[in-house]
Amino acid sequence: MTSQQTIGFIGFGAMACRMADNLKKAGYAAVAYTPSGKGGDGSTPFLPSAAEVARKATIVVVCVPDDEALAASMYGAEGALAGMKEGDLLLNTSSVSPEASAELLKAGQAKGVSVIDCPVSGSTPEAESGNLVILAGGDTAAIARAKPIFDCIGKTTVHAGPAGSGTRLKLVINGIMGAGLAAVAEAIAYGLASGLDRSTLFDALDEVAVISPHHKRKIRAAKAGDFSPQFPSRLMQKDMRLLMDAAARQAVPAPTLAAVTQQLSLARRAAEDADYSVLIGVMEKIVANDA
Template identity: 80%
Template sequence: MSSKQTIGFIGFGAMASRMAENLAKAGFAAVAYTPSGKGGNGDTPFLPSPAEVARKADIVLVCVPDDEALEASMYGAEGALAGMSAGGLLLNTSSVSPEATKALFDAGAAREICVIDCPVSGSTPEAESANLLVLAGGTDDAIARAKPVFDAIGRMTIHAGPAGSGARLKLVVNGIMGAGLAAVAEGIAYGLAAGLDRTMLFDAMDELAVISPHHKRKIRMAKAGDFSSQFPTRLMQKDMRLLLDAAARLAVPVPTMGAVTQQLSLTRRAAPDADYSALIGVMEKIVANDA
């Protein structure tokens, strides 16, 4: 790069702070805003509002937890859009609803701002190692503009289609991820209740080709009883809820996803900030006295 560009982060939690570290390695500078004024990277200056971040940045990158946080940080006199100039680039990596995604795209277009919905697949380990999968919706030209950023934070960018496609693909990915974890949790619960040796059972799961590397990592966490958050239960449950709503709007029956959402709602009640693999622990506790 001939000159250092500045990324303006709106939201600077576990994922965004790790993205910032990898963007710094690629030659970008960073400024950030969070509602708490706190974040995970001491080298990044924090500014008092999203608008101020946008005014200082060449590219705005949004990483907030839900539709409500997106609305609060994007709109109004202190929102990021108010601080951006025509021709600006806004990258929304948040996992939010298709409706919130479209509203942000339309608001950006009205100001001649290029908005790309680009949620990422991967948890904190992938964010730290720059191995995220970027799921991007937008035109070819828009994706090309964002390529240096995407290449710095991820191992691959999937151009999912026009604006909004990245957000929809993210719901597909996380729905399958949540359903897979629930199936693992139920299988382990049956095995424990049936009297199988716990160590043997968890170790066997780690050898099976039918279980994904992601879910094997969750099984190892559950075996150790370590549910340190890589992807919090509250966010996985939120994504499942968004998927249910999106599918219902299209009259797509998703009974499996509905049941999984209920399981994750129970887990969220028990451990909202723990990793969503805590569902395995919840199921294990339910059957603990059976054998």
Template identity: 75%
Template sequence: MAHSQTIGFIGFGAMACRMAAHLKQAGYGIIAYTPSGKGGDGSVSFLPAPADVARNADIVLVCVPDDEALAASMYGENGALSGIKKGALLLNTSSVSPEATTRLYESGQASGAVVIDCPVSGSTPEADKGALVVLAGGTDEELARAKPVFDIIGKITIHAGPAGSGARLKLVINAIMGAGLAAVAEGIAYGLAAGLDRSMLFDALDNVAVISPHHKRKILAAKNGDFSPQFPARLMQKDMRLFVDAAAREAVPVPTLAAVTQQLSLTKRASPDSDYSALIGIMEHMTANDA
């Protein structure tokens, strides 16, 4: 089915370029902005500022790494909101804080845009397949407008609630994911220190029900020493930090996840651009050094 609309990407990294490929195949026009002014495979037109993208797009899709990048690309004379069309959709797929999400929603309303927070659950393999899970916050009517896009980049859309709910749900999901990986890393470290055969241990964990499919994928990569980034450690550490801060604002005690955040800080410090599962390798290295 062909589409006459143009989607303007703000940020065009590993996830965004994969989403854009599916949308382009579906017939959408694609333009983009990145701070470097380049990206992708040469088939996408890159414009010099976020405002230029917004002026030339019917839908703006934002996919940036953190609160600071979101603020830099949305506000000011060159920010997307200064050029966005009245009534245009602004889809924020970035994993950012609830506070940054609220600010963008309110600023978008003031500019006449329809802002939906819609971070996605899944890594580059899911993005390649168009099988992300979209976590959307907004009204039924707003999500209905965005549904054609969501149906192309994702396998399911979860309506998390009113504006801001998608961002909050994403923090919950990633916090649980990070905690699970830390438990796997610690369990493997103990098993190796206790003398279990390495291949047997990794293979055993691949065959038990208590390990999620996501973490089984990480275990297989760690067995092979492959920590190429599907979800970089620097981004996972950021999400864990955002979760702990958000929980503190609600006076919710999260001691386990606070400790996991420290482990992911270690992983970020050691290898920021490796996959966050590099924590398994770090723990294994510590165990080997103790042997």
């Protein structure tokens, strides 16, 4: 019975708390620790350290924003690995560098803990509805153990390959997502500067097939001036930075993505906690000021 199984969450922000809600609906219990000391929904017990969470659970889900937060919550006397036992399962849903994923795998192996890098594709609406796409890297047996968890939080699990593959696939996907948004923002800015009616322009873009459903959602929000964070600009810019570093390590030329990273740095500077689609608003403001 899943009602007897406790899932431990390290990090309990906008994505993780929604994952936990879906797991609790399926009969799991949840406990959590957040490095920031913030978060919580009133129904999930918070514990004083990542190690304490790991001691209460046989499956730990990590959802933190970056490499630094991952290291702080995983290692040391109060880190999650200190509380994990041989045979436990560690699911790292964080978007981090390939190097951070490799380090966590090695540390887990030293303790006999199975580690899966499994970042997710989707924003808060998909997390809430249990329609995330899980991008899993790891051995087949470990992913089979994790599949019931994945099925509760997502609609599809992609076994991307051996450990580290999920992390690398997430960078690919977010690079495409960021580049698409930057192109949309620049093209909208041209349309507005050239005299197109604002409502006509935004409504037309919602109809055409060349724009993805994800980016259409961002365009609708930008039309309304609603940049409430589904995916904050600080996290998108961080992922683009990780992708640029990873591409450079492989000697892959990525001039388009480099330019996009600069655009998203602009968005982060303008409003780091707003949704990354705030870039559309930034570009609109630039051309409005020129009018």
